[in-house]
Each structure stands twice: as C-alpha cells, then as structure tokens.
Amino acid sequence: MSELQKSCAKAKLAKLPSEAPLIFEQPAGGSTMHPIGESDNDSSDASSTATAVPSPTRQLFARPNRGSQASTSLTWADFFTQELHLTQTIPSTNLRIAHHIYLIPPSNSGPLFVMHHGAGSSGLSFAVCAEEIRKILPKAGVLSLDARDHGNTEVGRIDSSAGDGDVDINIDLSLETLSRDLEFVIRETQTKMGWETLPDIVLVGHSLGGAVVTDVAKKGDLGHKLLAYAVLDVVEGSAMDALQSMEKYLATRPTRFPSLSSGIEWHTRSRTIRNRTSARVSVPSLLFEKGTPTDLSRPWVWRTNLNDTKPFWENWFIGLSRKFLEARGGKLLILAGTDRLDKDLMIGQMQGKFQLQIFPEAGHFIQEDQPAKTAQVLVDFYKRNDRSALVLPPKVADIQASTAMNKGVGGQQGPIRKP
Template sequence: MSEFQKSFAKSKLAKLPAEAPMFDTIANPEGIREEDASSASSVSSTGTLMPSPTRHLFARTSSRFHSQSSTWSDFFAQELFFPEQLDQIHITHHVYLTPPTGSGPLFVLHHGAGSSGLTFASCTSEIQKILPKAGFLSLDARGHGQTTMTSHSKPLETETPSLAAAAHAESESEIELDLSLETLSRDLLFVIRQTQAKMGWENLPDIVLVGHSLGGAVITDLAKQGELGGKVLAYAVLDVVEGSALDALQSMEMYLSTRPIRFLSLASGIEWHTRSRMIRNSASARASVPSLIYEESEPTDSTRPWVWRTNLSATKPFWENWFIGLSRKFLDSRGGKLLLLAGTDRLDKELMIGQMQGKYQLQVFPEAGHFLHEDQPAKTAQVLVDFYKRNDRSALVLPPKVADMQAAAAMKKSDGTSEKHGVLK
C-alpha cells in the first residue's frame, strides 16, 4: 500500500464513531411505523427499535462476540438493602453505592421502566475516570432488580435475599404493585435518607439527580418537591419528554408483544439485547442485562427457563401518570437543568420554547438509541461531569457584598485617623 493510500485510509477511519454498533439495525415488524417505534422507546426502557420476531436472534454467533456478564462490584463499592414496612407490605429497597470522597458530588441515579440500577454501571465507571471524587447512588425501583416486596404474613428480609432471583416474581405476583409517580418519588427520597443515615453523613453531599426515561419523571418530581432543599445542585433527564412519551402509549402494548418472553440462558438474553440493538454497546449489556432476567426455579418451559424480572404490561395503569405535566415541572423546578436526547424529534412544544429561552441545557446524541447512557457511556459521562461543574457552587468566587466593602472602607478610614492623632493600635 502506498503512503497516499495509507494516509487516505487513516483519515477515513478517524471519522468512525468510537463505539461503533456491533450489529446492523433490525427492521421493525410489519404494520409498525418507524415513528411509532421511536416514540415507544420514550415510555419503556426496553429500547428504541422493535426487533422482528422473524429474525434469528439466537443463532450461533462468531467467537468475537463475548456474552460473559459483569458483576455489580466491577462498578460500585457496595450494595445496600433498606427494609421498610408499608401497611401490609414489606419492601426491601436495594441500592448500589459508591460514596463520594472529599467535597465530591453524589450522583443519584434512577432507571427507567423495566430496567435496573445497573443500567448506569458503565456510565458511572466513565464518570469516575474524569471526576474521581464523585459518588453514586443507583437504586432498583420497586418491582425491578433486587428490590423485593412481600406480604405482611411473610418475614421481613434484612439481609441480602439468598434466593432473590428465583423468588422475585413469585413473591410479588400476589401483591398489587403500586408504581405511581408519587410512590416512586417517595421511594427515591426514602433511600437517599436511609443512605445518609447508614453512612453517618451529618449533611448530604451536593446532589446531581439523573433519571433515564421513567426515572427522568421521578427525579424531576423529586426536584419539584424541594424536599432535599439546596443540596440538589442540578438534575438531568435522559431521553424522555412529555409529548413524545404520551404519544407512544398507543403503540406500547404492540411493542411489548414483539419481544421474547423467555430465554435459553443468560448469554441468550444478553445477545438478544445487542442483536436487536436495544443496547448498542456490548460491554454495557453485559453489565445491565443480568439484572433484568432471572432463571425460574420451576420453569414452565425447561428449554427456556430465563424470564423477565419486571412485567411491563402490568405497569400500564401508571403510564399516563408518569409523564403528564413532566415538561412544566422540568422547566419550573429549581436547579440546573439538562435534557439529553437521542434525537431532536423528541422535543415537544413546551420544551422547544423553553430551550429557545435558555431555560435548560440541551444535548443530542443522534448516534445513540434510547439507552444513550449505555450506548455512549463515555460521552454521557463527559456531558454529566461538565454539567455538574457548571452548577458547582463551591467553585464560584462571589464578589464581596456592598455593605462589607463600606464597612472595610470605614475601618480603614478610622485606622488612618487614629494613626494621625498618635493613637497606638
């Protein structure tokens, strides 16, 4: 190859994205429009594109595809379980925690519907590379991940549930699941306060709230309540806005019917997420997918014993409740505001007006899907760190108050007069 050809090749390669998707886009099923598929992603944290059931998603792959999963300890310092009794229900809230050091901020992270706290695993790892003092608190919402619910007649679990994976769906199937926005917002505040008590913090660190999809609605609601006072520096909403989310409700049930109900193995579940481009980064998928599915102890289909932890269809009664009024709350709440989207087509009228008025920061990742923080963890991390630094009050050097300047001038004048008359100080 000539020097000219080498130079030409290098220039072309340099323009390729740093995190190129592994698989080509999979077509939508017949009868589902592209815009419906895109809109559906704003309601559910299960992807941007709808996989076709006719594609061979479980075909043998080349040896370069690695489906070995990661563990939570690869990304967080510890996991905590906070038991709570509410009426006839015992809840054991599960969170992942990396405490901040020094004056570092605490990023409080809330996932979307059907996801878990580990959806932020890769992103938090990238944030720590840039901002080593930062801490992270990422919870599993009720009905998700390892947060469990049992009836009053069963004993309260205070330790790590030994059979959480097998018993998760079975224990909650008998309980009416409350996933209203008010309840999820209350749960988030509860785990923040419990973490403060557990860690012995006299005061909370400065907090940056970050929420993806449904989580964006939850953290915005908490910011609007003002329960955490001035400790909330800012809040960031990832890929959800009120208008497109409400429009997507019409296609959500059809979308859910297209994804598989069962998987052959954990590796098959990870592979399905990457092949269908639900998650476009294989490393992120290996970190987050293991928390989304579990192996049944007594499977109804022994050939495919792995099933979803969260029944998204059961969340339908709460879909509108999550997103109605989101845009107004986002614009009106106190603190710095960031909206990070996978496409500008997701903006509704109210947010367009707010953006033109400079009421919030807007960042778009057109190369990413709905799970933009998993598809592009390094870029998302950089945006979040820059966002924090712009709102970090400790970095501000405020000018002296006028009254203080006048007092200092008067003191200086007084000292001069005293010296002139021979008064010793």
C-alpha cells in the same frame, strides 16, 4: 428545531470523546436477525455503529464469538464499590421494602450523581456510565438504585403471618410513590454512610426515571443540596404518543430465554442495547431463572412484567414538560433525536431555560449506548452548576465590618498633624 440549532448540536458532539466501534457477529445463514425463540419481528439496521468501553482490567474488546466471553455477564462489583440494602416499612400499607442500591461514595467534597433507571430496567443500566464519570471526575460519587419491583429491590408484607410467601402484592408504581422512594433512598444512604450532611446532588433519570427525578426536583424537598437534574430521552409529548404502541411492542419481544447469555445476545442483536459491555452488566439484572418454568427449554423470564405497569403509564408523564421547566436547579435534557422535543420544550429551549444535548448515534438507552459521551456531558453539566466554584464579591456589610476592625487594630484615626 432550526437547522442552525442542529448544526450547533453536531458541532458540540464533535468535541466529545469518541467511542470505539463494536463488532457484531451476523447469525449463521445471513444477516436476518431473529429474537431468541421468536419469529422475525425486528427491522433494525444491524450495521449501525455501536460502542464499547475500554478497561485496563477486563478483556472487553475481544472479538465476540458464540460461546466466548462476548455474552457472559459482568458483575456490579466491576463498576461500583458497594451495594446497600435499605429497609423501609410502611405500616399504612403493611409493606416492607428492601431498597437495593449500587454506590460509589464521593470523596473530597465531590458531588453525588443519583441515577434512576427507566421502566423494566435496573440500577445497573448506569454501570458503565458511572465508571466513565469516575474517570473524568474521580472525586464524584454515584448512587444508582433499583426501583421497587425492579432489579433486586423487594417488596413484602410486614406481617408474614398475614399470608404465605406466594401472596400477590398489588404493584404500586405511581409517580408519587416512586418519588417518595427516591427521596427515602437518598436520606437513608446518608444515614447508612454516616454523612454529616448530604453531598451536592445531581439527579439523573432515564425515561421513567426522568419523570421521577423531575418530580423530586419540583417538590424541592432536597433543598439547596440539589444542584441540578438531567433527563435522558423522555419528553411528555413523545412519551404520551409512544404509549399507544407500547402494548404492541411488548407483544413482539421474547417472553423467556433459554439462558442468561441468550438474553444478553438478544439485547445486543436487536439493538435494544447497542453497547455489549453495558448489556453484559445490565441484562442479568433484568432476568431470573424460574424454579418450575412452564417451558423447560427457556426458564429465564423478565423480573418486571411491564404489562402490569400499564395503569401507571399516563401518570408517569402527564405534566412532565411543565415540571421540568418550572423546577429549581440547572436543567439538562439529553435526547437521541431532534424530533423528540414537544412544543413546551421547544419554546423553553429557545428561551434558554435548559441545556439540550443530542446523541443521534444512540438509541433509547442513551447512557448505555454512549456511556463515555453521556458521562462527559454530565460532568460538564455539574461543573457549570457547581456553586463551590463561584467567586462572589464580598457583601457591603462584610466590607464595613472589616474596615472597622482594621481601624481598631491600627489605633483610632484622628486628624493628620505636621511634626
């Protein structure tokens, strides 16, 4: 990206709403950070600015202290109005999936922002961002799902007699499967909520979710109801490069935690999530307490084993840039750094094929680190693509029909005669 483009991006960022800095406590004995129960494997700069989100009902700006509210969890009900469980049966695979979603229904013909999280995350990754969207655009709705084998979405067998409850079910997290799941959730939500027609939709996907929403947009099954789609911090080139070091990263992070609060604390101190408020609501959905843990002192483990998803990593991202540029609808790419653009996207951006926004203050979890700025950009993006705001000139046929009607009402016109 040229220096001129970088300057333009910084100028746009300066106009966005600012977010309050978050104060992090240093561990006792100095500034060296250690993951819970693990060796010192993090070299992040702990002095970087993080963010918090104001709220009139919650004490979110209280100075964090060990044992205080700083690492206590927040519930989904603090950010969404309802949760839904949508059952899908797939006889060909003998599976029943209970899709779990968080929802704020739109009102007054408002749009529906449909959010898809990244690998290993959950629908609550967009919780704080959803709240910020509603502050800016109160009529908007937000649907944020838990992908299969993530969060509270459960996959089981249709015929329970086919095996006991501990029978292992092969994980299917292919891009094609996740795309079908997303379309099912959207359609089934329409049925469950009794909507006569779908609202105008803006798809938003982070990381893996970005690949899923792009695939859905490219297929075009949502028709004219899909206004636009936004991808957060993933492009094909850098994603494929990052896969080479993914196993090494997974080997360095903690595999279990002594408590839920310690899991929240690790995410904020390692700067995996730089916004403590978002960590307090999203991290609890990533962990669960094992009934018979192998380590009694650390019973909390990850819900999604990312090592098991390795067979699908390349499938998620191959062809992503091409599909992103070719799919119909408005296109937005939000990145945490200018170095993440690959060749195809650099060319597309120079040709004006999509909107590019850079958040240099954020880490990979853009929507969690900078929820207010992300929400502002998403709402502005929707408004630019809102067809209802367009005032089109009348068609020639409509003008002719109107003229003929006026003649009929006023009587047949003939030659003008002098009295």
